[in-house]
Each structure stands twice: as structure tokens, then as C-alpha cells.
Amino acid sequence: MKLITDSRFANPDAAFVALVEARRGLTVEHSADLDARLVLILANHIGDADILAEAIALAKAGSETVLADCKSCP
């Protein structure tokens, strides 16, 4: 595993807020466009196909759990 999943931001709350504020006021469509660009920019910054594959796997595993959780939502 090359992907680092330990927390790396000195201030994680601030990093999350930066991502939130980037999409504040955007429609779902525009926000999805923004995310697509962010993914490409950050993936290139990392520049490692193995890490990218691990990140994709982690993100996909996550989405399955979320979907499963949602099904059990009231």
C-alpha cells in the first residue's frame, strides 16, 4: 500500500472547509465539473499510477458502503 490514509493536514477542518467553500453556491452540475477538474489536478500532482489505483479502489469501496448504508436509511 503506497496510498497514505493517515491524516496529513495540520488543520483538517480548514482543509475540508476549503473544499466546501469551493462549491458553495454551485449547482450539482457545476460542482461535479469542479470535482472532475480537482481530481485531475490532484492526480497529476501525485503522479503515481499505483497510488491512483489504490485511491480509486478506496473511493469505490467507500461508495458501496454509503449506498448500503443508505438502503437501510429510514
Next chain:
Amino acid sequence: MAGAGERKVLFRYQYRRSPDQDRRTCARHPVVIVGAGPVGLAAAIDLALRGAAVLLLDESDRIGAGSRGICYAKRTLEILDRLGVGEQLVARGVTWKLGKVFLGNALVYAFDLFPEGGHKMPAFINLQQYYLEQALVERASALDSIDLRWSNRVVGLDRGDDGVRLTIATPDGPYAIEADWVIAADGARSTIRDLMGLGFEGLTFEDKFLIADVRMAADFPTERRFWFDPPFHSGQSALMHRQPDNMWRIDLQLGRDADVETEQEPGRVLARLRRMLGDRELSLEWVSIYRFNCRRLARFVHGRVVFIGDSAHQVSPFGARGANSGIQDAENLAWKLSAVLAGQADIGLIETYDAERIQAADENIGHSTRSTDFIAPRSDAERRLRNAVLHLAQRAEFARRMVNSGRLSTASIYASPLSTPDEATFAGPARLGAPIPDAPVTTRDGRAGFLLERLDGAFEVLYVKDGARPNVPDGAKLTVIGEDIVDTTGACAERLDASPGATYLLRPDQHLAARFRRFDGEKVSKAVNRALGKP
């Protein structure tokens, strides 16, 4: 490509009754090639130049309009030059090497396919396929060992252990022949493939594309122009290429739901073209609607039947990998089959055609699939990511590298058992298993020329002078750099990392099979045997 569209006749050839049709017993031919398109013709000429007698059959008696394959890549031109038609095709074609990609009206990026000088052949020429076919027919007709029979359609095929029996329909009725080897060069809708019940593995894309030849006097620059979402063709892509004779090739993406019949109506096509080209004098010479395939046969060699070109593999046109790879198939098979026919190699050498050209086909299919997926994303989610790349490309270099409007054809570097692994390290662009890079040289009498012109289709030992001429194995030709040819510009030294005594073994298809820092007769001899598939 599976397309429709009427084609007018440009060149017509004569059916002639052959003596084989009047024989009591079946005639037997060493090599029968089915299909006189560019790939079958190239194979026939290459085999004939190597001493084989070739029977070439074509179901038609004409060459029709429609540019079809238009972009011929440097490596293909080098092969065609060895076959004797390269210079005339370059003179007739439009030489280009610049490409531009637009998003809407904005230039996203421009590329130069071949900034390096000192090569005989350009990066690319554009030329209507019918001119290539015409030149190859003329060349084939000048060779006595090629028997070219028009209006000869294969309708039956029976495979034996050491040959194939073909039934052929003609205007005079059917006849049969036997062949030691059959080369199926009969295109995407191959009859031979159908007769053998062979299917493809791969993809068919949903999007439909309109392809047109437009004749007009226009001063657009000589470069490949590709648009994503242009104002004249909103939401789709467009491609424009210059051809000779004031002919322009236009490809327009139509999407998944386009109707093949209505989209070919001239009024509708012209309206689309006018939005792109403006209100100018133009005439529509040819139009067709295509869906693209990226697929291949599981194997190209089936006993004594060998598939080459579109009969074996198909790609989308983005990247110009169809006709180019077909001609490279023909070259790969021709020297191997002629070596087998001449008893210089065992039949196992033909298996290496399968391995090497399947490697090439997979590269081509991979590139072509990725290009087609970028140009015609399969879902809204995929389109969103594609569009993100295009938007970022105007601002960030990494995204420009991801923009994929077609990765243009380059020669394959064979990872092949025929290559002798390097013992020493070599710098420079030459790669084991790849065609040797061209370089300017002068001959002993001071005439300027190119390295590749000096290679005439035999096994070639290229030796950098360091004392006396070495003795090379039987069947190989020796060229001494610094004696037979002079490296006046230093390009050989740089491109081959050549030092005095360095020795390069080239296969008959000019691919590098082995290289050594010093000449060693035993090692060179072993490398020749290895390149012929001998243990």
C-alpha cells in the same frame, strides 16, 4: 470500419481468363493472396521482390472513389519506398507533421509529430487510398512473378494439412486451385474469415461518424485540425485533413442516435459542411457513415492461412492505424514466408508473425480504443471528466498531454524471441526490435542519400569501420559505415550510438535483431539463426 455509401469508379482493370481455368487438374501455387487492396498488393510486391511467385486475386475489377485510408505514416512510407513506390507517393501526397486541437474556437494545443531532420521519409503524408492502390497495382503489374487476377472471387475454401484448396468464381464460371499458403488480405468484411467461421474479439462503438471528401479551393493550413465541441457542430467532434487535388477530408461525429440513411442525404450532409466551411464553392465527392470497431482475431495464423490487415484487426481511424498497420503486417509476413518457401527457415517462423503482429495489433487497438473513448465518451459521467481535461488543457500542461484526439501511428518495437538480447548498453533512439532509425549518408562516390535506401531487403550486417572488412554469415549482406557509406553528419553515430567496431544485425524488414560493441562472427551467425527462428 463497417460503412455504406456509393463509390464511383476511378480506375478499371481487365478480367482475363487464366490458363488455370482450362486445366484438367488443379493448378498448385506456392502463395495465393486474396484481396488486392493496399495490404494485399504490398504483400504481393514484397514477396515477389524476395523471389516468390505470387497469385493475387481480387473480387472486383476497379478502384472506387472515397479517400478511406488517407494518412500514411513514416514507417509505412519507408516500407513503400523499399517496394519501389515511396518517392512517387510522397511527391503526389500532401506532407504534414503539425496537428492542432481546438475546444470550441480556442486552440487547446498544437503538436509537431516529427521535429527531427535527416530522414528520407516525412512523418506523414495524406493521400487518397485510391492513389496508393493505383501506384501499387502499377508496380505489381511490372513484376513478372505476380499474377494479378481481377474479378476472381473466392467462394470456397478447404484446408488440408499442407495446403488449401480454393474455389474461385469468375465471369466465366468457377474454377479451383490449390495453394501452399493463402494470405487473407480481403479487408474488414473478409470472405476468407467467414468461410473459416472465425469471429472477432473486441468492441464496436455506438457513436456514428460522417466521413466525407469535399473538393474545394481553400487556403486552410496543411495540418491536422481536430475540434471538440466546435461552434459549427455543437456538442460533437470534427476532424479536417488536406489531401491532394483540392480535396479535403472531413470527419464529423454524429452521436449514437444518428440515422445512417438520413445522414447520408446529400442536402443534409451539405448543410452540415456549410456550417463548418462557410458559403464557398464546394462539391461533395464521397460520403459515408461509420461506426468504429476496435477488435481482432484471436490468432492471425491458422495453419496455412494467414490473415493480414483489416481482415485480422480493425481500429477506429483516430491515429491512422488501419492501413499503416496492415502494410506493416504485410512486410512482417513477406520476409518470413519467403524464407520458409526458400527453405531457409522452418514453418515455425510464421508463428512469430502471429506473435509480433498481435503485439502490434494490441498496441493499435489500445491506442485507438482510448482515443475513441476520449472523443466519444460512453456516458455523461465519462463526458464530464473528458470535458474537465479539455478545460484544464488551456491552462495546464499535464492536461494537454491527456487530450486524446488520436495517437498517431508509430512503428512497433517487437518484444520478440527473434531478437538477441543486448549484451552491452547502447544510448540513442535505436531500439532492439524496432526499425532502425534512418540517417543521411553519402556513398563512396560522394552521392548523398539515406541509410534505409542502402538496405535492400536481405539480412544486413551494419558494421562501423575499425580495420578490415569482417566476414559475415552466408545470406547476410555487409555494409561498412566509413567505407561503403559515410556518416557525414554524424547522425548514424548519434542515432545508433555507433562506435568503431560496433555491429548491428538488421532483419529483412529493417528491424534491429542484434547489436554488439565489437564484431564477432560466431555471435552474428547465432543472431542470424535466432532471427530466422532456428534453435
